[in-house]
Amino acid sequence: MNKRIILGVSGSIAAYKSPDIVRRLQDLGAEVRVILTGGGREFVSERSLQTVSKNKVHDNLWDSEAELSMGHIELAKWADVVIIAPASANTIAKLCHGKADDLLSTVILATSASVMVAPSMNQQMYASLAMKDNLELLQKRGVRIIDPGFGEQACGDVGEGRLAEPSEIARQASELFQNNALGGKxxxxxxxxxxxxxxxxxxxxxxxxxxxxxxxxxxxxxxxxxxxxxxxxxxxxxxxxxxxxxxxxxxxxxxxxxxxxxxxxxxxxxxxxxxxxxxxxxxxxxxxxxxxxxxxxxxxxxxxxxxxxxxxxxxxxxxxxxxxxxxxxxxxxxxxxxxxxxxxxxxxxxxxxxxxxxxxxxxxxxxxxxxxxxxxxxxxxxxxxxxxxxxxx
Ligand SMILES: Cc1cc2nc3c(=O)[nH]c(=O)nc-3n(C[C@H](O)[C@H](O)[C@H](O)COP(=O)(O)O)c2cc1C
The missing domain is CATH 3.40.50.10300 (CoaB-like)
Known part of the structure; x- marks a missing residue:
């Protein structure tokens, strides 16, 4: 498997950690392209992500500069893995329903790549029945969930829902890139x-x-x-x-x-x-x-x-x-x-x-x-x- 990763960054406060996630994925030898949702843009600058990823940040389903204006198909075919980190409650719900109303959700529907989702939200949101059902459904469909951590949150609450550490996200992603060069040794x-x-x-x-x-x-x-x-x-x-x-x-x-x-x-x-x-x-x-x-x-x-x-x-x-x-x-x-x-x-x-x-x-x-x-x-x-x-x- 090549190491072409799309990092989807959605509207969670932890989006400010996404440049670090890009760097950790690059450390694995991956080329990373970023898709930023409207929510994600509120928490992290396109410029930071463009600088660390060394690639244009994609955020527009209606990008007329994309090949044949079909940027979503181009990106969907390019990727070996799509990781959404942080994944907001809203973006997770959209994946469950197969919605395609922005670039990230459309790419997810159009890709045959492996998909990983790292939820990040307030502990009460994470504990909600809707979220539990949604994550279970995604898992059943073969989406890999990178469990959030426990601890103090930006809102002051303490509980489960903090974005997994960037190093842990990269570690789980790298498991998809295993080869067998020393198999049996x-x-x-x-x-x-x-x-x-x-x-x-x-x-x-x-x-x-x-x-x-x-x-x-x-x-x-x-x-x-x-x-x-x-x-x-x-x-x-x-x-x-x-x-x-x-x-x-x-x-x-x-x-x-x-x-x-x-x-x-x-x-x-x-x-x-x-x-x-x-x-x-x-x-x-x-x-x-x-x-x-x-x-x-x-x-x-x-x-x-x-x-x-x-x-x-x-x-x-x-x-x-x-x-x-x-x-x-x-x-x-x-x-x-x-x-x-x-x-x-x-x-x-x-x-x-x-x-x-x-x-x-x-x-x-x-x-x-x-x-x-x-x-x-x-x-x-x-x-x-x-x-x-x-x-x-
Ligand atoms: C200050 C602030 C912080 C937020 N933090 C989170 C969060 O950590 N996780 C989350 O799921 N939603 C959070 N939200 C709500 C999302 O940003 C909102 O649902 C948005 O529509 C998500 O859009 P997206 O999924 O397209 O990125 C926050 C909203 C605000 C105003």
């Missing part, structure tokens, strides 16, 4: 930083957020792989469709990987694993009783090397976060660890790498190096998984 990915205790309150760790690893997890699942994650310290949401094992230290991560590696086809070592840990962990909080303190460190086991040494090793991909001389260092790592490829990123550049939403990497295999240009971590992850699939499976 098993993938194990390590994610996040490790935490090495010094005493009961202090530790050594690093800046890893887990964003890149979780983006890879997502891409692996989208490619149809049965995906297991060994997760250290992270500050991102966990991919719910994966099997997850949570660990703290490098030793625990090593143990969890070794216990789960045997039937894997692909191992991606994305975690930022501490090379060293304190030789001794103080059982009590270390007191501030001198001007100097020395912490002696001992090397941790090397997870990637140990997996690469296994007799029936899976395809092994390592990550190298370097700050200098990086291509040489990464090539050295590829040789020393005997893995199949190294993904290198320059973490000295704060616009990419740790904590950033973007990344730019080099994919270094034995037969050559390819650059994956700067993009969102999700797109970079998708490209990495595609490259791995092409090279090794």
């Amino acid at each position: 098993r993938v194990l990915i390590t994610i996040g930083g490790t935490v090495e205790a010094i005493d009961p309150v202090r530790f050594l760790s690093n800046h890893s957020s887990g964003k890149m690893g979780m983006a890879l997890a997502y891409a692996s699942i989208q490619a149809g792989a049965e995906t297991t994650l060994v997760i250290g310290s992270i500050s991102v949401d966990v991919e719910k469709r994966a099997k997850t094992i949570f660990v703290t230290s490098a030793n625990e991560m090593h143990e969890a990987v070794m216990a789960n590696i045997h039937d894997q086809d692909l191992f991606i070592s994305c975690a930022a694993v501490a090379d060293y840990r304190p030789t001794k962990v103080s059982p009590n909080k270390i007191k501030k009783d001198s001007d100097k303190q020395t912490i002696e460190l001992v090397a941790n086991k090397d997870i990637l090397s140990d997996v690469c040494q296994l007799k029936d090793k899976p395809i092994c991909i390592g990550f190298a976060a370097e700050t200098e001389n990086y291509i040489n260092n990464a090539n050295q790592k590829l040789k020393n660890k005997q893995c199949d490829a190294i993904i290198l990123n320059d973490v000295s550049n704060s616009a990419i790498g740790f904590k950033s939403d973007d990344n730019e990497v080099y994919f270094i295999a034995r037969d050559g190096t390819d650059k994956i240009n700067k993009n969102s971590k999700q797109i970079v992850a998708e490209k990495i998984i595609k490259k791995i699939t092409k090279e090794f499976f």
Whole structure:
């Protein structure tokens, strides 16, 4: 399936979030065109949506500039998916009745694309029997409903009816774009930083957020792989469709990987694993009783090397976060660890790498190096998984 998405924005106060939804959908690699209803126009500007979507915003059924004045048919045929977010009570009711009195409702009738609806309204409106019946009817017709959240609303009420988060809308949309490039394969990915205790309150760790690893997890699942994650310290949401094992230290991560590696086809070592840990962990909080303190460190086991040494090793991909001389260092790592490829990123550049939403990497295999240009971590992850699939499976 291509990734051509129409985002219908209707008259809910949450329409101001629609530019963010456009960006999240673009992060999936989608081209997005926006249809704005009359109600939607009251809450978000056409200019913002045109700027983020990089496309003209469509709002007029009677657009004489559209091909043969049939803009609704053109749009209906163009789309792979139509998402209405936010979907007002009025627009939902119109869909139920098959009305076609504006561009969005007419496109919905004319399209064979998948349709998703993200309701957004006051909690009492959402709880009404009419709304319940309407959503049930749409669901029966194959429309996918993106459930609203619970919480404080713009009107001051507290309850169910808040528009689902833009990231959740994009996540549900992306499930429609699954492919089977890694169908039947098993993938194990390590994610996040490790935490090495010094005493009961202090530790050594690093800046890893887990964003890149979780983006890879997502891409692996989208490619149809049965995906297991060994997760250290992270500050991102966990991919719910994966099997997850949570660990703290490098030793625990090593143990969890070794216990789960045997039937894997692909191992991606994305975690930022501490090379060293304190030789001794103080059982009590270390007191501030001198001007100097020395912490002696001992090397941790090397997870990637140990997996690469296994007799029936899976395809092994390592990550190298370097700050200098990086291509040489990464090539050295590829040789020393005997893995199949190294993904290198320059973490000295704060616009990419740790904590950033973007990344730019080099994919270094034995037969050559390819650059994956700067993009969102999700797109970079998708490209990495595609490259791995092409090279090794
Ligand atoms: C200030 C204000 C906020 C509104 N918020 C919502 C809302 O969050 N959800 C909703 O379904 N309707 C809301 N409405 C009502 C819709 O905007 C109205 O039903 C409109 O006709 C919807 O048009 P559309 O479905 O063509 O976009 C609101 C109206 C006003 C005046």
